[in-house]
Amino acid sequence: MTRLSKSQLSILETLKTAGGPMPASALADSDADPAAIEGDLKALAQTGFITRKAKSVRITEIGLAALEPAPKPAAKPEPKCIESQPKTKKARLIALLSAKGGVTVPALAETLGWLPHTTRAALTGLKKDGMTITRLPPEDGSRTSRYTLESANESA
Structure with a gap:
């Protein structure tokens, strides 16, 4: 502008x-x-x-x-239950990766409000912290791999 x-x-x-x-x-x-x-x-x-x-x-x-005045961005709706949601970005990412069946990078990026490259970097960060992230094959009709959190390293 x-x-x-x-x-x-x-x-x-x-x-x-x-x-x-x-x-x-x-x-x-x-x-x-x-x-x-x-x-x-x-x-x-x-x-x-x-x-x-x-x-x-x-x-x-x-x-x-x-x-014309710039349009105001739409307000994000408030989550229904704030106490039950993880407080940190890392905790939210771990919770999403713990879902049964895994989750794709685009789905993670959209849910967390991140860009895809930021999401992939966060996955790499979890690996460096000793967590095991498993890459699952794409679901039928999709070309996007899914990721799931296997376990956390006890010493981390």
Whole structure:
């Protein structure tokens, strides 16, 4: 996302209010910095926020979208029973790997909210901690291997 200066935002607001093409010279009446208007117009045109034809200026759909506030991320639903869930990331991973039938890396990544390479690195970390992770063949119709936790090293 391009970060806009106050002067550029003022230009875009003025063009949005105009609702159509307007002479570039009329922007001197806006709240934009008069000394920076020409440079701001060039920058806005290069990023696609405005179009310039002869001496008129028009805001584009991209420019209108830049004025809209960013959408807030959707809140994650609260787990039903917080006390029964493991507290640490490592404990959550171990609990998932203890499931009967094993679990795939994509399923682990989605459940934990991690990227696949982070999930594989965490599996490697468990192996380094002395845990035995067994790779199971894919289920019928799948090409993704499953993993399960065999046992933990007593000395770890």
